[in-house]
Amino acid sequence: MQAKTTPLSTEKGAMVLTSVVLLLTIATLVTLYTGQIKSFENQITLNAQNRLLAFNSAEAGLMQALGILTIEPYWDGTQLTENLPGQGSFTTAGSWEDIVRVSATQRLVTLESVGQSPDRLSTVTITEQALIYPIVANLPDAPLVVAGGIVAGGHFEVVANPDGGGEGVPLSVWSDSDVDLLNGSGVTCHQQSFADGHCGSVTYSQAGAQGPDILDDDVNFPDDVIEYIFNVPTDQWTLLRNDADEVLSNCASLGAVSSGIIWVEGHCYIAASAQVGNNTDPVILIVADGDLTLNSGAMITGLVLSFRKPATLTDYDIFITAGASVTGGVVANHFLGHANGSLYVVYHRDVLTQLQKHSAFQHVARVPGSWRDY
Structure with missing residues (x-):
């Protein structure tokens, strides 16, 4: 089937x-x-x-x-x-x-x-x-700017800024306190007088005869001269030290090859005939808590800052011997004249201008909020 x-x-x-x-x-x-x-x-x-x-x-x-x-x-x-x-x-x-x-x-x-x-x-x-x-926010208007006043017990020779007080108004010294020229042999003079070798005889001011080129007891002097020059408050001085190209314990190594911002902790002795900085490559020399001494023939071209830290009580001074000088400007945030220091300062507009134009003295900051991606 x-x-x-x-x-x-x-x-x-x-x-x-x-x-x-x-x-x-x-x-x-x-x-x-x-x-x-x-x-x-x-x-x-x-x-x-x-x-x-x-x-x-x-x-x-x-x-x-x-x-x-x-x-x-x-x-x-x-x-x-x-x-x-x-x-x-x-x-x-x-x-x-x-x-x-x-x-x-x-x-x-x-x-x-x-x-x-x-x-x-x-x-x-x-x-x-x-x-x-x-880095230098404001150039000093005078070759010598001092917070605390000056007693010129030693020799004192300052060559004025011809336009420091305005066009055609010379300014040699600027301070918030008294500038005493009664002692010592202090003089201030015109640029041409200095160039002709007559600063000691053709003067703006001299011992016992202070002229209008010295602006002292000025109520318009900045409350913080460090902040005025560098835009860094005195109590934040470490920010300024961080900008230094060199941080030294003395000035023995300073010479013709020195450049940029030089921070020295303690006393600074510039050797005889040493040349620190020049007209095209000036320096900013900051001497913190120490005396500054320039021996015969030594020259600093640029800006010198004698800086006393906020917590320091010790007195410091500047000693620039005959034949030595600072070409540019000197700033101090403390009284000068404790030890009859001597001063030879020559204002130089072009040198100071270089401190704002030279690539060695520039800050680079990223602008907050400017970053974009797309």
């Missing part, structure tokens, strides 16, 4: 086959969907990685530009391009404008850095501004 296939068993077989095909189709669709999702995730990960690499490259370019400004404050912003192996590349450039103020001219530099990922599929642009400004 032969078995008969019933219509019911045929229908069951068709249903099973249909179910299997449907399940396989669903599984295939799920697999394709999952693959597509994974592909999207991988693409997103790759894009994120590329953007991060491009961002890091742009940041590297920005940091390099800021580093260049620190070394070369007058960098003209010429385009920089560099490839970073395995990291991408950057192109950086800068543009600048002058900000003219009464006391000094500042430069505002806008930096733009464009970074690319290694495959060049992602690009990030970063911009930031930097302000370049001189």
Whole structure:
């Protein structure tokens, strides 16, 4: 006998086959969907990685530009391009404008850095501004500026700023307290008198005869002369020391090759005939809690600051012997004359101007809130 296939068993077989095909189709669709999702995730990960690499490259370019400004404050912003192996590349450039103020001219530099990922599929642009400004915020109006007054017990010779009190109004000494010329042999004179060798005879002021070129007991004298000159309050003097190119315990090493800001802790003795600074490369010499002595023939070109720290009670003085001098200016935040010190100071406008223009005396500060990426 032969078995008969019933219509019911045929229908069951068709249903099973249909179910299997449907399940396989669903599984295939799920697999394709999952693959597509994974592909999207991988693409997103790759894009994120590329953007991060491009961002890091742009940041590297920005940091390099800021580093260049620190070394070369007058960098003209010429385009920089560099490839970073395995990291991408950057192109950086800068543009600048002058900000003219009464006391000094500042430069505002806008930096733009464009970074690319290694495959060049992602690009990030970063911009930031930097302000370049001189360490010397205000140049001294007189060759000798003293907070606390002066008693000229030793020899005293100061060559005036011809326009220190205004155009055509000479100014030799500026102080918030009394300047006493009754003792010693103090004189002040005109630039031409000094150049002709007649400072001792053709004078503005002399012992017992103080002239209007000495402005003492001035109620308009700054409350903090250090802050006035350097824009750093006296009680934050460590900020000024941090700006120094050299921090020394004495002045034995100072000479023709010395440059920039020199901070000396303690007494400073400048050797005979030593030349520290020059007209094109002046120095800022800060003598903290110590006497300053210039021996015969020694010359400092630039700005000298005799600085007594806020907690210090000891008296200090300046001794500039005959034949030695400071060309530029001298500032002291304390009384001078305790030990009958001698002073030879010659005002020099061009030297002091260099202290605001020379690249060695510039600060670079990133402008808060100026950073942008896009």
